[in-house]
Amino acid sequence: DAQEVLELMRHDPETAGGIMATGFVAIREQMTVKETLEYLQVYGEEAESLSYLYVLDEDGILKGVIALREIVVSPFDEHIGPMINTNVISVRADxxxxxxxxxxxxxxxxxxPVVDENDKMLGIVTADDVFYVVEEETTEDMEKMAALAHSEKDYLDTGVFGLAKQRIFWLLFLMISATFTGIIIQGYQKELASVVILAAFIPMLMDTGGNAxxxxxxxxxxxxxxxxxxLKDYFKVLYKELRVSLIVGIVLAAVNFLRVWIFHHDPPLAFTVSAALLFTVILSKVVGCTLPMIAQKLKIDPALMASPIITTIVDALSLSVYLYLAKTIYINA
Amino acid sequence: DAQEVLELMRHDPETAGGIMATGFVAIREQMTVKETLEYLQVYGEEAESLSYLYVLDEDGILKGVIALREIVVSPFDEHIGPMINTNVISVRADxxxxxxxxxxxxxxxxxxPVVDENDKMLGIVTADDVFYVVEEETTEDMEKMAALAHSEKDYLDTGVFGLAKQRIFWLLFLMISATFTGIIIQGYQKELASVVILAAFIPMLMDTGGNAxxxxxxxxxxxxxxxxxxLKDYFKVLYKELRVSLIVGIVLAAVNFLRVWIFHHDPPLAFTVSAALLFTVILSKVVGCTLPMIAQKLKIDPALMASPIITTIVDALSLSVYLYLAKTIYINA
Incomplete structure (x- = not known):
């Protein structure tokens, strides 16, 4: 009804108040089981859910909760008082x-139950609503992680221009960001011209950094x-990632060393590429755990700090190190 | 109890039968509301959920369902027969x-309700169980999409070696796959040595292909x-992606053309890079929609056909096209 709509309009649609239903059953602690059931026969129809009945005082303050299943398994003449759970889990409307x-x-x-700042009960959120919210939020996270703008509509219901619009901003942004990596490569033109084989390892380093x-x-x-x-786990996470990346990086570098040695018969080249690879893995793990947590700290959605952005950053840093190592320890040595 | 455990053991743990609870309330259609409530006072305690009461015949075949909320809002002397919903949604145990x-x-x-092949009722699955399943399955999908082996444990509870193990197989596999891209670049050593600037656009092409x-x-x-x-939507999806990639590809190529022209004062170079970019975007969209659907068709989890594998394939193909275009229309022209 109109009052319900007004009540809901007062709340941000992405909060408990915005997704709650205002139809719930409020009872008093003096009732018996039979009285409660008779009360439900009159007022129960309107409620969004009857799974729980809420015990409120005269001011509408939430005092306790009883599961309907406790009522229906109890004899008709029992008082509900002792069944009331006064340790109610509620959420604030905001x-x-x-x-x-x-x-x-x-x-x-x-x-x-949803309450205001004074514990006055306003409504209930049901598992249904939340099931939908979880699916929605996860889809939004996945979209952000894949450099997609959010779309309310299903894929098949979205037009070609809508889909293009959802994708183009991030692709342009990332394409222009990748220019920096190009500028780094330009800075080593002399080295690349003299030892062209160096370019052959760029895709492998970029892909491994991105994947890691x-x-x-x-x-x-x-x-x-x-x-x-x-957030408080950051240093635990960082220390973990440093150790994990050391193990993973050493294994990858060793396999890569053998591979380059066998196919190119050039141990210094194998060493240079593998050293750059080890650095790339460690760097990508550190950046990969740090950026999402910084985002969270800054109240930006961590899902934005996913694969595409991390890949762009790690690419630039790891190619810098690779080409610097190639110049100093491979070419000049 | 032991019988319940035996019943659950008969089912694959990832099926309805594997996650169901066997405690539910079965009633007969001749009862009144009051008789139903009295029945619940005796047998209701054992049930996993009382949200729905199930009407079974003498052989245990599921005939209908009544929501508990319908019972409790109805007068005591009413017969439940007319309230029964005979159009029950049930799931097979497998x-x-x-x-x-x-x-x-x-x-x-x-x-x-969960039934066997003869519609005999075996148990119920509650929203709780499924809420957990959805979170679990989504996490598994995300892991696969990020080239991670599945881990049952939370990140913080997993040891350093466990985390390394979860990551190393895919990183090795993808590193070795990226070698093919390296071999392609090796095939164009002569061209890259004569026009080193060509290498500067490799990261931008690879990143854009991966992101798209x-x-x-x-x-x-x-x-x-x-x-x-x-699966039947495949051609609709493919046709959509061809059109979307044409729009997105043309916009990116145009921006890129201007950028290369302005910074390098070399329109043929700008044309070559932009043509390769347009091809990369179209290719990545076609591969990106096709591989997950082929996987689904082959009963492989589509989540495996995500970013890392697609990036590796698109890298190899798009760099081939880029270097071929560079050789034929830029260097030899």
């Missing part, structure tokens, strides 16, 4: 819907979205 | 849990996971 979905995931409720960075940024972004990784 | 989660998402139920491919593969993989895109 809580972000993603945070609300984490509370559902944690407790596994069917619905959660994507692996860790995906783990961190997903971990933060699920609430498993928090 | 249905994959991902499919089950799609049915929850579609209908928004709190629980769904990731955009579409992410949309397709996510769309298929949510059931929005089906």
């Amino acid at each position: 809580m972000d819907q993603e945070e609300v979905s984490r509370i559902f995931a944690k407790y596994g409720f069917n619905s959660i 960075g994507t692996q860790v940024s995906t783990l961190i972004i997903r971990g933060m979205a699920l609430g498993e990784i928090k | 249905m994959d849990q991902e499919e089950v989660s799609r049915i929850f998402a579609k209908y928004g139920f709190n629980s769904i 491919g990731t955009q579409v593969s992410t949309l397709i993989i996510r769309g298929m996971a949510l059931g929005e895109i089906k």
Whole structure:
């Protein structure tokens, strides 16, 4: 009705208040099971969910909750007082819907009451609403991680121009960013002209850096979205990544050393490429775990700090190191 | 109890039968509301969920369902017969849990009955179980899309060697695959030695191809996971991507043409790089939509055909075209 619409309009649509339903059953603690059921026979129809009945005082302050299933398994003449759970988990109307979905995931409720700053009950959020929110938020994260602008519509329902628009900004931005890597290569034109084989390892270094960075940024972004990784874990994460990247980098560098040695019969070349590879792996893991957490700290969505941006940054840094190593220890040595 | 464990052991853990609970309330259609409530007072305690009561015949065949909320809002002396919904949505015990989660998402139920091939009721799956399944499956998809092996444990609970193991196989595989791109570049050593500036555009082409491919593969993989895109839509998707990539490719190529022209004062070079860029964008969109759908067709998880593999393939093809164009229309012209 009109009052419900007004109530919902007061709240940001991406908060608990914005997704809540205002139809719920409020009861008083003096009732018996039979009285409660008779009350439901009169007022229950209107409620969004009857899974939980809410005990409010005269001012509408939330005092407790009873699961409907506790009512229906109890004898008719029992008083509901002792069944009331006064330790209610509720959410504030201004809580972000993603945070609300984490509370559902944690407790596994069917619905959660929404209250204002004075604990006055305003409505309920049901698992349904949140199920939808989780799917939506995850899709949004995936879009950001793939350098796509957000689209409300399904792929098949989006027109060709809509799809193009969703993609073009980030592609242009990243294309122009990749120019820096080109400028770095230009700075080593003399070296590349004299030892053209150096160019043959550029794709391998770029791809490995991109892949290694994507692996860790995906783990961190997903971990933060699920609430498993928090900002305060940063140094733990960084120390972990340094050790992981050392192991992974040494294995990759060793395999690469053998490969270049066997196919090119040139141990100094093999050493140069492998040293650059080890550096690339370590760098990409450090950048890949750091950027999403900095974004979170700055209240930017960490999902933006995913594969595309990390790849662009790691490319520029790792090619700089590769060409510098090639110049100083391979060509000039 | 032991019988419940035996029942669950008969089912693949990733199916409806594997995640169901076997405690549910079965009632008969002759009951009144009051008799139903009295029945719940005796047998309701054991059930996993009381949101729905299931009407079974003498052989345990599922005949209908009534929401508990319909019972509790109805007068005590009413017969439940007319309230029974005989159009029950149920799932077969061998249905994959991902499919089950799609049915929850579609209908928004709190629980769904699980039946065998004869419609005999075996148990129920609740929204809780599925909420967890959806998060799990999405995390697995993201891991695959980021070239990570699956890990059951949270990031912070996984040791350094566990994390290294999760990453090393794909990085090695992709590193060795990237060698092919290196071999292609080696084949054009003469051209690169004579016009070293050509190497400066390799990172931009590789990154743009990777990003453009990731955009579409992410949309397709996510769309298929949510059931929005089906295999039969392939030609519709392909036709769409051809048109989108033409628009996106022409815009990027035009911007790039201006950029190279302004900074290098060399229109033929600008033309060569931009033509290769247009080809790269179209190719990456075609490969990016085709590979995940082929994987689906072959019953391989489409999430494996994401960014890393697509980038590796697109890199090799687009650099071949770039260097071939550079040789034939730029150097030899």
